[in-house]
Structures are given as structure tokens and as C-alpha cells.
Amino acid sequence: xxxxxxxxxxxxxxxxxxxxxxxxxxxxxxxxxxxxxxxxxxxxxxxxxxxxxxxxxxxxxxxxxxxxxxxxxxxxxxxxxxxxxxxxxxxxxxxxxxxxxxxxxxxxxxxxxxxxxxxxxxxxxxxxxxxxxxxxxxxxxxxxxx
Numbered sequence: 001x002x003x004x005x006x007x008x009x010x011x012x013x014x015x016x017x018x019x020x021x022x023x024x025x026x027x028x029x030x031x032x033x034x035x036x037x038x039x040x041x042x043x044x045x046x047x048x049x050x051x052x053x054x055x056x057x058x059x060x061x062x063x064x065x066x067x068x069x070x071x072x073x074x075x076x077x078x079x080x081x082x083x084x085x086x087x088x089x090x091x092x093x094x095x096x097x098x099x100x101x102x103x104x105x106x107x108x109x110x111x112x113x114x115x116x117x118x119x120x121x122x123x124x125x126x127x128x129x130x131x132x133x134x135x136x137x138x139x140x141x142x143x144x145x146x
Contacts, residue, residue: 018143032056
């Protein structure tokens with residue numbers, strides 16, 4: 001029973017491969033909408049490796065990777081196509097992670113909250129903050145578990 005409790009306590013339902021459902025998502029004004037995107041989150045030791053690949057309506061590519069612990073400490077985002085270059089991740093519970101995203105040298109700073117629902121089949125990412133232009137920004141992205 002103690003082993004089961006330990007395993008259940010360490011579950012992270014945000015891990016896996018997630019495909020953007022663009023039709024159910026709302027993108028921030030001023031950015032080319034994302035038309036396709038696959039995000040893969042995998043456990044690597046005591047960290048989470050996130051790989052994001054996709055494309056926007058203007059045909060620009062999204063291709064980034066970062067590996068972060070669950071401790072809220074900032075790490076670099078490697079690649080291009082997203083409006084931020086650092087991220088800090090915090091695990092709230094088995095179905096929820098939050099992050100803080102920043103872009104060095106700009107006013108961009110946003111907070112993301114990814115929540116898994118629908119029996120682990122749906123993930124919703126809500127992002128709010130200040131865009132690189134200094135104006136408020138927000139988005140809601142809906143993902144289907146693959």
C-alpha cells in the first residue's frame with residue numbers, strides 16, 4: 001500500500017505528447033496564429049524535458065526545447081518561434097503546472113497555467129502577462145493527448 005501511495009503521489013498527468021487543437025484555441029492579437037503544434041513533455045531524471053514543434057499561419061516554424069526542474073528556477077529556452085527565451089516551471093499537482101516566461105531585453109513576461117482535464121485527454125494552457133510591446137497579452141490553447 002505504501003509503494004502504491006508513493007507512486008500515485010509522484011504521478012504527473014501533464015507528461016506525454018499533446019497536439020494543439022487550433023479550432024478551440026484563442027491566440028494573442030498581433031501574433032500569427034499557430035496552425036499546428038506538437039508539445040512533448042517527458043521525465044528525464046528529476047527534470048522535465050519539453051520539446052515543441054509547429055508552424056504558424058505565416059509559415060514561420062516553431063522549434064524549441066528546454067529541460068527544467070519542477071522548482072520554479074529559470075532555464076533557457078533553446079530554439080525559435082516562441083515569444084520567450086526563458087521559462088521557470090512549478091508543479092502544482094498531478095494535473096497542473098504553472099510557468100513564468102520571459103524574453104530577455106524586452107518587457108515580455110507572462111504566466112502560463114497548464115491544466116489536464118477530461119480524464120487526462122485534454123490539456124488547457126492559459127497564458128496572461130505583458131507582451132514584448134509592453135501591452136497586456138493573453139491566450140488559451142487547447143491540446144488533445146496523443
